[in-house]
Every structure is written in C-alpha cells, then in structure tokens.
Amino acid sequence: MDRIKARQLFDEYVAAYDAGIIEIKLKIDHTYRVAAIAERIAESIGADKDAAWMMGMFHDIGRFEQYTVYGTFRDAKSVDHAEYGADILFGKDERFKGVFEEWDAIAETAIRLHNKLDLPNTLDDKTMTYCNILRDADKIDIFRVITEPPYDERSRLIMTMDTPASEEVIGCVMEHRCVPRPLIHNKFEALIGQCCMGFELVYPESIVITEEQGYLGKLLDLDIRDKLLRSQLEELKKEIYSVWNIRKENRDDKKK
Ligand SMILES: [Fe+2]
Structure with a gap:
C-alpha cells in the first residue's frame, strides 16, 4: 500500500476516537513521529525505508482501543497493547488487510514485539533488523513524550x-x-x-x-x-x- 493510502487508513481509523482527549492526541502525534524516525534509521543502514515507515505508522494502533476500553495505557493494568494492536491489524479488522503486502510476516512480528523487554534470539536476521528499527524509533520518541x-x-x-x-x-x-x-x-x-x-x-x-x-x-x-x-x-x-x-x-x- 502506498503512503497516501496508508495515512488515509490511519486517519480514518483514529477518527473514531476522540482526539480532544489529550492521551489520544499524544498517540496520534507519536505515531507520525515514530514512522519518520523509523524511516531515517532504515535509510542509515540500507534497509527498506517504506517498510520501516509503514511499521511505525501502525505499531501503536492498539493504543486507541486500549485507552477507550480500559482508560489507561498501562499494559499491566489492561492488555498488552502490542498484541492487541497486532490482532486488530492481522485479523480482526478487515480494513488493514494487505497494508504491509509482502512485509506482512515481518511487520506482524515487529509490531507484536515492539514493547517487549527483550527480543527472542530465534528471529532471523531480517526480522531482527526491523524489530530493532521499530523499537529504536519508539524509544527515541518516548524520550520526547516524557519530556514534553x-x-x-x-x-x-x-x-x-x-x-x-x-x-x-x-x-x-x-x-x-x-x-x-x-x-x-x-x-x-x-x-x-x-x-x-x-x-x-x-x-x-x-x-x-x-x-x-x-x-x-x-x-x-x-x-x-x-x-x-x-x-x-x-x-x-x-x-x-x-x-x-x-x-x-x-x-x-x-x-x-
Ligand atoms: Fe507502543
């Protein structure tokens, strides 16, 4: 899927949530920034920057439903937002079908693992790379979120x-x-x-x-x-x- 369509899909999905709520707005802004950072990291190591951008764009999709249903972003008090989001992207919500095209398997793994303390050492090199790109990008923007x-x-x-x-x-x-x-x-x-x-x-x-x-x-x-x-x-x-x-x-x- 091209970026314009992906962005439209993201915007349509989040339109169902109230961007007037500061927490929702924060996650929308965080998403766009993580996508851009992931792209830049990918470029620096010669990885596929479109794929990295796309993973950044949808990595936190579970946050919106999590906040709406449970009223918190704390996974320990609600659900694992990465798994929750991946379930939406790769099964529960038809609108996301085919978004990642041939990157489906890597994107699913990267999104499911983006919030875990450690990565399993069983991942193949390519999957590991995109997991690390997404995790780095997410961390970089978290430094910003907790400062502002x-x-x-x-x-x-x-x-x-x-x-x-x-x-x-x-x-x-x-x-x-x-x-x-x-x-x-x-x-x-x-x-x-x-x-x-x-x-x-x-x-x-x-x-x-x-x-x-x-x-x-x-x-x-x-x-x-x-x-x-x-x-x-x-x-x-x-x-x-x-x-x-x-x-x-x-x-x-x-x-x-
Ligand atoms: Fe996240």
Whole structure:
C-alpha cells in the first residue's frame, strides 16, 4: 500500500476516537513521529525505508482501543497493547488487510514485539533488523513524550524529591540494562528506568537522532536539588554517554 493510502487508513481509523482527549492526541502525534524516525534509521543502514515507515505508522494502533476500553495505557493494568494492536491489524479488522503486502510476516512480528523487554534470539536476521528499527524509533520518541507537557509536570516534581533510587535500580544502570518494572517504586526510579532505554538503542543513527533531539539529554540534566539523587542521575548520564561513544566509534571504524 502506498503512503497516501496508508495515512488515509490511519486517519480514518483514529477518527473514531476522540482526539480532544489529550492521551489520544499524544498517540496520534507519536505515531507520525515514530514512522519518520523509523524511516531515517532504515535509510542509515540500507534497509527498506517504506517498510520501516509503514511499521511505525501502525505499531501503536492498539493504543486507541486500549485507552477507550480500559482508560489507561498501562499494559499491566489492561492488555498488552502490542498484541492487541497486532490482532486488530492481522485479523480482526478487515480494513488493514494487505497494508504491509509482502512485509506482512515481518511487520506482524515487529509490531507484536515492539514493547517487549527483550527480543527472542530465534528471529532471523531480517526480522531482527526491523524489530530493532521499530523499537529504536519508539524509544527515541518516548524520550520526547516524557519530556514534553503534560509529562513535564513529573520532571518538576522529581526535582524536589529526596528518596534516592534503590541499589537494585542503580545496579541496572551499572549493568547498562533496562530496569524491570517490579523494581520501580517511585517517580525518580521510573525516570531512571526510562532513561536506561538509552542503553538499548541499537543503531548509531538512533543515537545521533536522540542527541539531535536533545530530550533524553534534558532529562539527564534535570536540576534535582537533593545531592544524592543528583549524583545518581549524573552517574547514569556518564554511563549512557560512554556506551554511546563506543557504539558511534564502531560505526566510524566501519566507515573507514
Ligand atoms: Fe507502543
């Protein structure tokens, strides 16, 4: 399906939901941005940019029904929105039939897995690539979503907090991995957990885009009053930038 038709289909689908609700509007905007970012990452590695764009365009289709039925975006309190969306795209809703054409199987896997903590190691290389493109693009835009209104309110609150992150959470930072949900007990730990997604960006271009946009940088530079919390965030910043530098150097080496 060409992009104009795909965009029409997306717009028609979301027209049934109330874009006056801020959460719905946020997901519509997020979708368009993820599609554009996925395209740029695909281009940087010589992958199919139309296919990547299309996967970005429909990756969160389950969010609209999730919010409408359950009143929340929290999967743990409702449904797995990735599976929910894939069920709509690849079965329940006839309108989406054939959208991805020959990319159907890869798109279904990428969309079903876009929100999972890890990818299974049984995926073939091509599927793995598109899973990673979509996951990187999604993470990059999440940094933006949690920096901008209405989530900026949370950042202001964190600046006045004085409960440091637990040893377990800081352990994840030092091991350069995402923080499992059960370890998160307050807004500061939630912020750390989200920033840790920076460790998982797979493609050097994803790092470049994240740096260009500056949202994660803003979060890592949050002006927290409490000394200990401040130093924990500084530690995280240092670790992320060291991982990124290595990944970018590797790309530069390959270019030579
Ligand atoms: Fe999602």
